[in-house]
Amino acid sequence: MNSFHLILRYFSASLRSQLQYPGSAIMLGIGAFLTTIIDMLAAWALFDRFGQVQGWSLGHIAVFYGVVSTSFALTDFFTRGFDVFGGECVKTGAFDRILLRPRSPALQLVGYEFRLSRFGRLAQALLVLFVGAAVVGVAWSPDKALLLVWTIAGGVALFTGLLVLQASFAFWTTESLEVFNVLTYGGIQAAQFPLSLYAAWFRNFLIFVVPLGCVAYYPVLAILEQPDPLGAPDWWLPTAPAMGFLFLAASFLAWRAGIARYTSTGS
Amino acid sequence: MDAARPYLAAFSSRFLLMLQYRAAAIAGFATQCWWGGIKVMIYAAFFAAAPAAAAASPMTLAQVITYTWLAQALLALTPWSADPEVALSVRTGSVAFDRLRPVDTYSLWYVRGAAWMASRALPRAALMLVGAGLVLPLVGLSDWAWKPPPTLAAAAAFAISLPLALALSSAFLMIVNIIVAATLTDRGVNVLFNSLIIVFSGNLLPLALYPDWARTALLVQPFAGMMDIPLRLYVGQLSGTGALLGLGLQAFWTVTLILLGRWAMARVMRRLEVQGG
Amino acid sequence: MPQILVEDLAKTYRVAERDPGLLGAVKGLVHRRHRTVQALRDVSFSLEAGELLGFIGPNGAGKSTTIKILSGILKPDAGTVLVNGRVPFTDRIAHVSKIGVVFGQRTQLWWDLPVSEGFDLLADIYRVEPARYRANRDELVALLRLERVLDQPVRQLSLGQRMRAEIAAALLHEPDILFLDEPTIGLDAPSKLAVREVVRRLNRERGVTVLLTTHDMHDIEALAQRVIVIGHGQVLADSPFETLRANVLAERRLVVDFAHEAPEIVMAGVEVRRRQGQTLELAFDPARTPTPNLIAALAAAHEVVDIHVGEPAIEEVIARFYDLHGAGEA
Numbered sequence: 080m081n082s083f084h085l086i087l088r089y090f091s092a093s094l095r096s097q098l099q100y101p102g103s104a105i106m107l108g109i110g111a112f113l114t115t116i117i118d119m120l121a122a123w124a125l126f127d128r129f130g131q132v133q134g135w136s137l138g139h140i141a142v143f144y145g146v147v148s149t150s151f152a153l154t155d156f157f158t159r160g161f162d163v164f165g166g167e168c169v170k171t172g173a174f175d176r177i178l179l180r181p182r183s184p185a186l187q188l189v190g191y192e193f194r195l196s197r198f199g200r201l202a203q204a205l206l207v208l209f210v211g212a213a214v215v216g217v218a219w220s221p222d223k224a225l226l227l228v229w230t231i232a233g234g235v236a237l238f239t240g241l242l243v244l245q246a247s248f249a250f251w252t253t254e255s256l257e258v259f260n261v262l263t264y265g266g267i268q269a270a271q272f273p274l275s276l277y278a279a280w281f282r283n284f285l286i287f288v289v290p291l292g293c294v295a296y297y298p299v300l301a302i303l304e305q306p307d308p309l310g311a312p313d314w315w316l317p318t319a320p321a322m323g324f325l326f327l328a329a330s331f332l333a334w335r336a337g338i339a340r341y342t343s344t345g346s
Numbered sequence: 347m348d349a350a351r352p353y354l355a356a357f358s359s360r361f362l363l364m365l366q367y368r369a370a371a372i373a374g375f376a377t378q379c380w381w382g383g384i385k386v387m388i389y390a391a392f393f394a395a396a397p398a399a400a401a402a403s404p405m406t407l408a409q410v411i412t413y414t415w416l417a418q419a420l421l422a423l424t425p426w427s428a429d430p431e432v433a434l435s436v437r438t439g440s441v442a443f444d445r446l447r448p449v450d451t452y453s454l455w456y457v458r459g460a461a462w463m464a465s466r467a468l469p470r471a472a473l474m475l476v477g478a479g480l481v482l483p484l485v486g487l488s489d490w491a492w493k494p495p496p497t498l499a500a501a502a503a504f505a506i507s508l509p510l511a512l513a514l515s516s517a518f519l520m521i522v523n524i525i526v527a528a529t530l531t532d533r534g535v536n537v538l539f540n541s542l543i544i545v546f547s548g549n550l551l552p553l554a555l556y557p558d559w560a561r562t563a564l565l566v567q568p569f570a571g572m573m574d575i576p577l578r579l580y581v582g583q584l585s586g587t588g589a590l591l592g593l594g595l596q597a598f599w600t601v602t603l604i605l606l607g608r609w610a611m612a613r614v615m616r617r618l619e620v621q622g623g
Numbered sequence: 624m625p626q627i628l629v630e631d632l633a634k635t636y637r638v639a640e641r642d643p644g645l646l647g648a649v650k651g652l653v654h655r656r657h658r659t660v661q662a663l664r665d666v667s668f669s670l671e672a673g674e675l676l677g678f679i680g681p682n683g684a685g686k687s688t689t690i691k692i693l694s695g696i697l698k699p700d701a702g703t704v705l706v707n708g709r710v711p712f713t714d715r716i717a718h719v720s721k722i723g724v725v726f727g728q729r730t731q732l733w734w735d736l737p738v739s740e741g742f743d744l745l746a747d748i749y750r751v752e753p754a755r756y757r758a759n760r761d762e763l764v765a766l767l768r769l770e771r772v773l774d775q776p777v778r779q780l781s782l783g784q785r786m787r788a789e790i791a792a793a794l795l796h797e798p799d800i801l802f803l804d805e806p807t808i809g810l811d812a813p814s815k816l817a818v819r820e821v822v823r824r825l826n827r828e829r830g831v832t833v834l835l836t837t838h839d840m841h842d843i844e845a846l847a848q849r850v851i852v853i854g855h856g857q858v859l860a861d862s863p864f865e866t867l868r869a870n871v872l873a874e875r876r877l878v879v880d881f882a883h884e885a886p887e888i889v890m891a892g893v894e895v896r897r898r899q900g901q902t903l904e905l906a907f908d909p910a911r912t913p914t915p916n917l918i919a920a921l922a923a924a925h926e927v928v929d930i931h932v933g934e935p936a937i938e939e940v941i942a943r944f945y946d947l948h949g950a951g952e953a
Contacts, residue, residue: 088747096735099776110537117541121551125388128403128555129396176731178696180748181720187748258373261380269384276391281383342712343698344636 082186089190090157097195104195111199119144119207122271133308135273138214142303145208146227147270147295150234151263152201154242160191161242165249174341184338185331188246215303223302226317230298233320237294238263240327243334250337262289270295275308282309293322352449353457360461371469378418378470379477385414386490404554404561408493409581413552415492416577419474422466423512424547424572425519427536428526429459436527452611455523456604460516496582503589507576510596514571517603524607528614548574554583568603571596624708625669626800626832627693632666632702634688634856635659662688663699663856670834672799675826677847677864678836681945685856686836690802693834694724706800720749723793723831727805730785731792732777738788739773742795749796756795763791767821783814790821800832801825807839819845840938852944859948868940876933877905877917882926893917901928 097104119141126137160168168174168188177187217223245259266289274282274296285292297319300307307316393400393407400407432455435441447454478492495501525535544550546569553564553574564570575592578584584592637657663685670676680686691697692704695711695718704711711718725731732741746756764770767787772780780788786806793801803822807815823846825831835846843850843864850867852860860867876896879885885903888895892911897904907917914932921927 085747088744092733092736092740092744095740096733096776099735107537114537114541117545117550120545124551124556125392127557129392129399132392132395173729175691175696176726176729178715179694179719179722179724179731181716181750182748258376261377265377265380265384268381272388272391277384277387281387342696 082182085182086157086186086190090193093190093193094195097193107196108199111196112203113199115148115200115203118148118267118271133273133275136215138211139273139303140271141207141211142215142217143273143295143299144267144271145204145206145211146230146299146302147234147267147291148204149201149208150231150294151238151267152197152204153231154235154238155197155200156194157189158239158242159194160188161239161246164188164246165253169249169253169341178342185243185334212302217302226298226302229317230294230302230320233298233323234294235323236320236327237290237323238266240323240330241266241289243327243330247330247333247337250340266291273308290319290322290326293319352447353453356454357457357461360458361465363465371466371473374422374466374470375473375477378421378474382415382418382474382478386411389414390490404558405552405581405583408489409583410552410555411490412493412581413548413577413583415474415478416580417549417552417573419471419478419492420467420511420573420577421549422470423463423515424543424549425459425463425515425522426540426543428522429455429462429519431458431462432523433526436530441527451615452520452608456516456520459519459523460512463515463519464512495580497585499589500579500582500585503579503585503593504576507579507593507596510593510600511572511576514568514596514600514603517600517607518568518572520607521603521610524610524614527611528617543569543572546570547572548577552577554578565592566595568599571599624705626672626707627668627670627834628703628705629669629689629693630667630703632663632689632692632699632704633661634663634685634692634697634699635661661856663692666702666853666856666858668851668858668861670832672832673826673830675822675833675846675848676835677843677850678834678853679838679840679843679850679941680853680859684854686853687804688856689853690804690834690836694722694802695719720796721798722800722802723796723798724802725786725789725793725804725806727786727803727808730777731789732785734778735776737774737776738769738780741777741788742792745792745795751796755797759797760791760795763794766824767791768817781814783810783817786810786814786818787821790818794825794831798831800834803833803835803837805837805839806835807837807842815839815841822846840941852941854945854948860944867944874906875909875914877907877914878931878933879903879905879921879927880929882928886925888921890917890920904933 122140122144123137125132126140168177174184177184180187212219241259241262248259269277269281269285270291274285274292277285282292285296297307297311297316301313301316306313389410390407393403393410405413432441435443475492482488482491495504522535522539529535546553546564546567548570553570554561556564565574571592575584575596579589579592636659638660666685666689678686678689688697692699693706693711695715698712706718707721709718731745732738733744736744742760746753746760751759764773767790769784769788769791772784772788777785777788790803790806801822806822807818810818819842822833822835826833826846833846835842837843847864850860850862850864851858852867862870879902881901881903883901885898885901888903888905890912893905893907895903896906905917907914918930921930
């Protein structure tokens with residue numbers, strides 16, 4: 080059985096165990112749908128009072144938010160194993176069990192849990208994305224749909240990279256570092272608005288350190304058919320999501336260093 | 347004085363215990379800095395983008411910025427989630443022991459909850475004051491800094507209003523605790539109230555910046571007294587009779603929620619005792 | 624070539640230390656002090672296919688470090704480890720496909736899934752060929768009497784049922800070596816007997832090599848042909864259990880029931896170990912005081928109702944052994 084089929088097997092097993100408590104999963108999903116609505120509330124109020132910001136309207140902000148939030152919601156389905164890795168695997172020694180199985184540890188962590196309740200966040204994110212796109216009049220074409228998929232894939236890679244990095248640090252700290260929530264949940268908050276609103280140092284952080292801008296700003300400009308007000312060349316806009324994959328690859332280097340440390344210290 | 351002793355003891359022991367969680371405080375501070383920083387930059391962009399609307403805004407940008415840092419600093423002072431100790435004692439059934447003590451359970455839970463929130467807020471607020479109040483001006487970002495209150499009157503009003511906010515938050519926390527005791531789980535309640543409080547306490551956006559037609563309704567609802575009213579008093583957005591009205595609203599909601607909580611608690615506890623829970 | 628070959632194994636851990644309090648935490652950020660703990664020094668042994676080895680020693684002696692190295696989780700600092708001709712930690716995936724590991728205190732099954740679904744998932748993880756898997760699973764289910772629990776979620780099983788399911792789970796991919804780390808911990812008496820019976824049959828009938836660590840000396844007595852005692856990171860003894868017992872304790876026990884209140888006994892080389900009403904338990908060295916002489920002397924001087932000869936309890940043997948080697952728990 081190849082890795083892809085194995086992941087599907089893990090997911091179906093995880094779904095079956097969650098469906099033993101169907102009420103809980105559905106309630107959490109609906110709760111997530113309702114609570115993420117407030118993500119857009121402040122933006123709506125600000126546009127209601129100020130009209131526009133640097134030429135952007137609420138519809139544009141909805142597209143920026145929808146793209147980054149969709150990426151995160153998709154990531155959130157399968158990354159719980161990395162999220163709780165420090166507390167539930169390193170600290171308890173459960174990682175030993177993972178090393179005792181003839182499969183890659185990362186693959187086993189992906190299979191750790193498939194979080195059904197995240198459908199609420201995904202539904203909300205897609206709704207905001209497509210309503211926003213309709214309001215600002217995005218003309219969908221096969222090319223543009225492909226660009227959207229590529230953008231979201233880059234976002235999923237970046238958020239997965241962040242969670243892998245968070246898990247890698249746990250090899251040293253043995254705790255789950257909740258500070259990383261700043262980069263995931265806080266990243267959605269930051270990437271909701273175009274980068275041009277931010278101070279230069281913060282913008283550079285979001286481009287060069289944690290490249291959220293590359294998966295949630297530049298390619299969205301291409302979808303909106305807007306030039307970059309900061310002057311990035313046009314060819315770069317649809318290329319930028321590749322940085323998400325680069326970040327993921329770099330995260331896996333840290334992950335491998337973490338495993339090497341674990342196997343030489345045993346803790 | 348003697349009658350208050352068990353409650354003072356409960357307050358101080360919980361307060362001192364919670365102060366020890368330094369790692370959590372530092373992580374919380376980092377999170378609040380990130381959130382506060384993003385918000386400040388976004389507000390600045392909006393104010394700069396529409397000068398006419400900015401001039402007509404009920405709060406100046408400087409007021410909004412100070413409000414934002416304060417809201418981040420005092421986030422832990424709002425009743426985010428049910429008191430985890432109460433939730434635990436409900437789950438394990440040890441809630442019965444609290445009923446055996448020769449003290450008033452409502453008051454005991456109330457002071458413990460107040461201590462829990464105050465002790466979580468204090469180190470975070472101190473760190474934020476250093477970060478946003480001292481470091482930002484020193485690195486040349488005084489436009490984006492947390493500023494002192496504009497007048498002595500504003501400072502005095504804030505000093506009265508902040509303890510009232512804690513009293514009101516604790517009274518609301520008790521309502522949440524009682525719902526947890528009645529439903530025996532803290533899951534759904536926390537998710538639901540979290541969002542309500544973030545929006546209606548002014549943490550998400552200063553309540554004055556919502557559309558003008560919603561202004562009165564937003565000011566008189568109970569969550570405003572937990573954060574928005576003290577912060578408006580601090581920045582001087584609410585002064586004179588407005589300030590008195592704000593303090594009055596805080597007191598009114600505190601008393602109302604305490605009465606409501608006591609009534610609900612009596613009913614729930616009677617039910618728990620009948621069930622032998 | 625032996626199936627497991629361990630030569631001159633050494634492993635040290637560096638343990639970070641910091642002063643208590645906030646100041647200590649800040650100092651720890653700048654300068655970390657480390658203490659070195661020598662978990663294993665110079666451990667050598669080998670094991671042939673089909674052996675059943677008991678691995679005992681006090682807590683912290685190095686048992687679990689050895690097991691972790693043998694199973695490929697941990698890298699040794701020095702020494703050679705070959706299992707089936709492979710180095711476990713460099714060839715992890717190939718190595719772990721051929722071993723089974725049961726930790727008494729940790730589950731390898733899925734808490735909310737029925738036992739049978741957990742088995743199916745493990746077969747996929749280990750890439751067991753479907754027909755082979757079904758045949759092997761049915762055999763294990765019968766051997767471990769798991770028919771009645773197959774459809775139950777793991778969280779609903781009793782500890783004894785769970786341990787049997789764990790052993791089956793560890794054997795689904797037909798490993799030729801089974802590591803059992805305290806498999807009877809916390810089990811009630813019938814479950815312990817059942818687990819021992821299963822381990823014995825696996826070893827005898829299927830030829831699975833078993834390496835067993837335990838604190839329960841009855842496991843060792845019931846199962847192990849050979850025992851390795853480890854203490855302070857070194858092999859203290861490697862011999863059949865009976866040899867170990869004979870070497871450590873030449874002592875015998877005599878339990879005597881008297882017709883009246885038990886008398887005071889003063890005899891060279893004889894000690895009173897227990898006194899209870901009309902019964903005495905005496906310890907003596909048969910080399911100095913031959914058993915017939917002692918019995919004759921007792922019967923001559925007192926009115927004796929019954930006499931039986933015993934050996935010291937197995938826990939005592941081991942405790943005495945640890946003491947002799949200064950390996951008692953630190």
